[in-house]
Each structure stands twice: as C-alpha cells, then as structure tokens.
Amino acid sequence: MSTLRIPQPVPPVADDCEQLRKAFAGWGTNEDLIISILGHRNAAQRKLIRETYFETYGEDLLKALDKELSNDFERLVHLWTLDPAERDAFLANEATKRWTSSNQVLMEIACTRSSDQLLFARKAYHARYKKSLEEDVAHHTTGEFRKVLLLVLDHNYEHVVKHCTYINVKRVVLIWISYGKLYIDIGSFFSLIVYWVLFAVQCSDFFCSYRYEGDEVNLTLAKTEAKLLHEKISKKAYSDDELIRILATRSKPQINATLNHYKDEFGKDINKDLKADPKDEFLALLRSTVKCLVRTERYFEKAARLAINKRGTDEGALTRVVATRAEIDLKIIADEYQRRSSVPLDKAVAKDTTGDYEKMLLAILGHDDV
Template identity: 60%
Template sequence: MATLRVPEVVPSPSEDAEQLRKAFEGWGTNEGLIISILAHRNAAQRKLIRQVYAETYGEDLLKALNKELTSDFERIVLLWTLDPAERDAFLANEATKRLTSNNWVLMEIACTRSSHDLFMVRQAYHARFKKSLEEDVAYHTSGDFRKLLVPLVSSFRYEGDEVNMILAKSEAKILHEKISEKSYSHEELIRILTTRSKAQLNATLNHYNNEFGNVITKDLEADPEDEYLKLLKAAIQCLTYSAKYFEEVLRLGINKMGTDEWALTRVVATRVEVDMERIKEEYYRRNSIPLDRAIAKDASGDYEKMLLALIGHVDA
C-alpha cells in the first residue's frame, strides 16, 4: 500500500551520499537534487545513505540537512530521512513538550503502529532520550488523558487474526454499559481498548453495532466539546480504520485558514511507506479532489515538491 516511487535501478549508497554532498556545496543548496534522491529511497536505503555519509564525511547527514535547509521543507526532509522508529520517538517526544504538547500525536503513534513497530519506537525513545516513553507520557498528561494514553503507548497487542466471539459479545456489553453510564474512563473500557488485538476489537465493535443499533463512535458523540471524548473516539478510529482518521487530519490540515503544515508533514512522512494509497482513495472519496491537487493548491516551493514526490505524484 505504499506510494513511494523508487527507481528500478537505485544508485549505490555511496553515490547517493556523494550527490547529497554536492547538493550542499557551492553557492546555495541544490534542493532539487536532495528531493530527487531522498524522496525516492525507501527506509532501508535511506538508512544506508546516512551510514555511508557519516563514514565518508564524518558528519551526520541530518546535521548537514539541518544546516542547509529551512522551515517546512527542512522539517519534511528531516522527518523523512529518520528511521521510522526514530522518527516516531522524535514526534512522541516533541508531543510531550510544553509548547508543542499534543495528545493526538501520542494516540496516533500508539494506535496506528503494529505492536512490533511500537515496541521499536519505545526502544528508540529510550536510546535517544534516556527515559522511557511511558515515563514522559505519564508526566506530561493527567486525569483521563493519562489513564488512556499510558496503557496505549505501553501496549503490545496480539497481531494475528484469531478472534474469540464469546469474548467479543461480553466485551461489547461492557463497553455499552460504561458508555451508557457516561463512565468514559472506566478501567474496564480502557482495558479493552488498550489490550485487545485489532481483530478482536473489530469483532467486539461489530457486535456492539449489531446488538445496540449504533456504532460506538456515534455513542461517544454525547458531548462534542469534551476533548477526552474526542480523543477516545479518534483512538477507536485509529485502531479499526486508520485511513479514515488520517484523511480527516489531512482534510482539516489543508482546509484550515492557512495550512496546518505540522499535520500535513507528519501524516505524509509517517504514512507514505504504510497506507498512503488507502488514505489517498479515502481523501478523494470524501473531498472529490485528488490529494496531490489539494496539496499543490495549498503548499508551495520545495516543500510542495517534496510532498508531491513522496505521495507518488507522477511528475515529481
């Protein structure tokens, strides 16, 4: 489901490193050359380029990019060049900082990565920040948000397709009871959402819908102003159908008065190698305009070129 367009014959990492070095030298940076290389290499290839670059030039490629680039273009290139687990660790850490704190980013990483990927994020976090992700999330959140987010970022779900229908039935009933009582942060509700496999959750929520005549997210719309409820609803969406969630983040990010470049950059950098095709389909279905057209109308310059190249726009 990835959109990344990698050439049939990929130059060696040392050729790529050499070309990048050239892009930084001389008068002004050659942004086009940077895009033509980095936007067309997969995670494993980018990792090798970074290794070779460091060995050859005694400098981290990220540091060089940081020196040469600016603003939104710099952010998308740096996020993209990072190893996926490092990138998520960086985004999660940023989300726990006072000025950029964002419970949504934490929830998104916890709910849309596979168990193994989330485990790798926790390891990368540990290595880079000398603390655990759980520790920082617990410190930065409070109340119901903490009750939900700490177990979400700590979870290690079963990834297979095995489903227990009897359990799905009984847990759908528990969820319905708690929601009817408005006990939205009840430990049983949180236990089910933060520990069950995605397949099991889907079975439970299908049962919920059939048995109680409403999809669970509808029942969570009780108080549209409640930030915790919004987050809880989004977590369920991320766990069950993440493309729909990411479409919404992009739609809101692009159609705001002034673009939310942070959201746009994050979704593109983190989903290109995962499910961007599905997100693009969802975007078109919902907005009757292809995502690349929406981005081209909204972004500009090298930032726009990098985004379009990443989402597989043919001319990029």
C-alpha cells in the same frame, strides 16, 4: 499501499551520497537534487545513505540537512530521513513539549503502531533522549488520558498496578532521589512507584508485553464485551477501567469483532454513542482512539483533510501524515481523500503548499517526475 516511486535500477548508495554532498556545496543548496534522491528512496535505502554518508564524510546527514534547509521543507526532509522508530520517538518527544493538540499525536502513535514498532520506538526514545517514553508521557499527560495512553504504550502498566504491593518502597524512594526527578503533578506516592516500575520494566526486553496481533477472534468474548461497552457508554462512564482495558489491550481483530457486534446489537456505531463534546477533551480523544484502532486509513484521511481545509494549512499535521504513512497506506488514504473530497490528494496538496516543501510532498506522494 505505498505511494513511493523508486527508480529502477536504484543508483549505488555511494553515488547518492556523492550527489547529496554536491547539493550542499557552493553558495546555494540544490534542493531539487536532494528531493530527487531522498524523495525516491525507501526507509532501508535512506538508512543506508545516512550510514554511508557518515562513514564517507564524517558528518551526520541529518545535521547537514538541518544546516542547509529551513522551515517546513527542512522539517519534512528531517522526519522523512529518520528511521521510522527514530521518527516516532522524535514526534513523541516533540508532543511532550507542547500543550496544543499534542495528546492527539501521542494517541496516534500509540494506537496505529504494531507492538514491535512501539517497542522499537521506545528503545529509540531511550537511546536518543536518555530517558523513557513512559516517563515523559506520564509527566506530560494528566487524568484519564494518562491512564489509557500508558496502558496502550506498555501493557505491563496494568500488571504493575495489580502487583504494586510487592515493591520495596524504600528502594524506590532511593532510586527516585538519586535520579533527581520530581513529578509534582502525579499527586500520590503510589503513582510515583507505578511510573518508576514502568521505567524499569521498559528497559528490559524480557518484560516487554505485546498486544496480540494474530487473526484469532473470540466471538463469545466479543458479544460479552460489546454489552459491557454499551453499558458503560450509556452511563457516560467513559473513563471506566473495563472500557479502557478493552480498547487498550485487545487485538485489533478482536476489537473489530466487538464493535461490529456492538453495532448489530444496539443499532449504532460506537462513535455515534460516544457523542462529541467540545468541552470534553478525553471523550474526543477516546473517539479518535476507536477510529485509529479500527479505521486507521479513515483517521489519517480526516487528519489530512483537516490540515488542508483549515484557514491556513496545518503544515505540521500534513507533514506528519505524509512522512509517517507514505510507506504503509498513504495510497489508500489518498483514495479515501478523493472519495470524500472529490479532489485528488496531490492536487489539494499542490494548491495549498508552495516551493520545495510542495515538491517534496509530491515526490513522496508519487506525483513528480522520478
């Protein structure tokens, strides 16, 4: 459920553009006017505003906003104004350039977006950065996390690995040399072939595969795979190919059925058996992956709670949660936050943030005057 409040009737898009232009004019920026418009328009309306603004004034609205605004307020407005697919591409690219908590962001995008949303994000990434999302993820990540993340992002990964012997190796080498990229961290020529085929695959809609998103559930399969998961986890074989395959490729209803049977059969929630180990980043990410897949709202509630309750607010995480979930399930996340913390999310945000950043957050949360 969305928290966004849109005025009725919605002003004409030409009027919105004119008012935004006025907000940028003169010696000082009218931040309140910007918030009153962009903080109360949905994704389709914001996209139309961007297009009309460019057609009318010959300037990209995002560049105008970046020039006029600053700090956390600028970042929030920028992310919010982006098309959802562009936003995911932007966040993913940003994550591949950082080495602190960035794997969590990549996993979050991969596990909470639908197959169509991931496809659109991959296309947006390719258009914006002139390279593939898989290419940058493969370069940025290592070990088992790379394997699970690439498989979630593109289910063709498993297919490519199985059929890699049919590749013309000399042709791949020539492509690799002509492209001029060297991945010294990949470790093997076989892996290089895999990633390059993935790059070629992702450029074609025809080859794109999808995680099934219907409601059909195979209970027999759920029981079988619950036992398999328990066996692997009992042996602490967290990086086992079969365990990763189940989590990365099964539909969310199927995973839910499997994990429900896991709890019924073995008496514990799977994340209780995936015991947290501060020294094991992959295990922590695996736990987060499970939560993202089956309890998305709880995952984001915890992300918001940790962002606010830290000594010094984690504005990056708070901005990401609000900007990416406002039109999807932020109302449910806010309700869960209040249930867990006994404080309304908007009150917690108001207490921990200030200025125009606070005003924009509250507008998106639906707690300001339209």
